Amino acid sequence: MERVLVKDLSNTIDEKVKLQGWIQRIRKLGKIAFIILRDRSGSVQCVVNTKEIEIKGLKLETVVEVIGNVAKSDKVELQVTSLNIINEVKIDLPIEINKTELEANLDTILNNRALSLRHEKTNAVFKIQACLAQSFGEFLQGEGFTQVFTPKIVAEGAEGGTELFELKYFEQKAYLAQSPQFYKQMMVGAGYERIFEIGHVYRAEEHNTNRHLNEYVSLDLEMAFIEDERDVMDLETRLLKYMLERLKIRCEKELNLLEAELPVIDKAIVSIPLPEAIKILQEKYGKKDLTNDIDPEGERLISVYVKEKYNSDFLFLTHYPVKKRPMYTMPAENRLTHSFDLIFRGLEITTGGQRIHNYEMLKSNMELKGLNPDSFKDYLETFKYGMPPHGGLAIGLERLTAQLLGFKNIREATLFPRDRDRLTP
Template identity: 40%
Template structure:
């Protein structure tokens, strides 16, 4: 609408046309108020029944909540109104009438179960606290992209339909691709590695990944949005520096640019990580976990870290931290091992006190050792020939990592369920909407 004024921009003395949703109607007898809501906020519309046309009053007060309307009229100062101003309407037009029975209450006065909210996500996002989460998520992505560009990284887009899985295994969604079997990609890992061997050298991608995991927990999804980074001529230590930089950039941007959203969500003291993140070796990590006494059984070398172990260590550290130098057998085939100790890898994880955020490491760039890594993990190198052959043609040393946008937002805002940080979640039960 060319002549539309957003509610936040309506100033006393103006004649405006505003458009949005009917948030609430309060009928006090001789006077009534309609609260109209748009993306920028809310504004009060005043109906003095004795002084207005009956049709105008009937239209304005007879419309159902969440109907879309336009209101034209004069803006007047009113200190008692929610925003200090109100509109005295000259016309009210109903653009789209809402059904009287809503599946949930967008005003937030009546709570709804998460499943009901996700079934009706469009209505759910009309609640300011839900909308605030996704405005913060958008700011996170903007800040991360800006940081990547500041360190000379080129944004790429890689295929999501592939002939073979990135890491093999059963966590693959098969599809039929013109009569052939194909899969939804688990990760852009192999493709981004190929790009560091090209003229681009340093790349990043923000895009979807698909994993047919059987998990059905508050922190797992079967479709997620990943932030991936890969760079030539860096080692795992330098890759961790960039990883830490993106995370701090995201927090700083949210603190600087999302004050309104943080206030809506109740964050009076939003904390931005400061100082260098601690870097614990895997061996140091299991020693610290065992020392907490939080687990029924002591961890030994080679154990992966359970949710309980991660929680114990997170509480002990008290902030973001890296775990480095993982056992080779735990990490994927493409992670490089130390030449002086092949049982030890150059893989790392970035941890939030609540959970793992990032997995990364230095990659094996030497053809013979890469192929040997496939075989050690029971994978057929011939199935990945498009990938391995490029390592014959001059592949530089490189390192990288990946983390999920949803987990970052979930931990940043202390959300109870990862589905709160994705518009339309895909998990074992949910395929629609």
């Protein structure tokens, strides 16, 4: 007899079927017991005659196989004829995962991550996250992008600075990749023109905040033959609109369970140059501590301003100063750059912009940043062979998920977080 999933039981009324899954709840009423069985597709009530089937000592989360007849009164249920324990639970569960809410602090939840993921709401988070990644790729493939897979062990960092995880690579020194940026540009120059990647990146940042991770999933894209950063911003607007539409259709159950309020993008996303945003923050909110950048409080306040004025949850901040952007960023007038961040509900979720495509300009910019061009020889050489004007962006998948679901801590939207203190599980 083949296994049937809970979601398909409505198609098997009055039939005998086999289910396999976890025991989520047990309720005994005399000689009858009601067992809630859960599999990956949902849960169903199983009615057991305890005079015929022994369930004494059966623990929650035991993995079982049940066979029975599918019946329907108010809702579908299974009249059990046999119950077989596949794998029993040996000890008391460290967290109660079968309540409406997980009543444990975040550290306890993360320390028992594989167990906490069985909780219906926690489980739903990562189905939503999977849908976001899937729809990201779908949209871009429809726009002529090719998916690529770049190395995560590299000889130099793409972002400059010292925020690199060093590792021993045989007789050489190597690092974990901060970004696939160099390889994205090389692939554009290799003739693919439009590429994307979904992969892990690593930042050896010492801070340990609710919005930072040391390993996260980056949704990256790069595209050739652009005029400037606005082409990339326009693409991201359409991309996010598609991702939200797919999410609404494919994850309706999960979104309702988590009471998530999806934003709506019905027109172009508001765009404000960073110098203008700083001026707004100074004049409207009294923030006098900003000069060439915007801090987390500034991101939240400018989002409040945009929400009130434009009724938008999204905001493009553009034209960051040269000294605040990596060496490959295309310069603009007044020591600014053709770059942008996308702020979503008070948090930056995207960094992007136009890249330098001229060899001499890129080499000069490296030197201005205090970098040795010889250290980036393989990357730099690519620009001698004819590189088209191009740009791209990177979206933090966990940040996007957390903001969509209203989480205050990014770790709630991370399967197995890696931060300053957490290396397990």
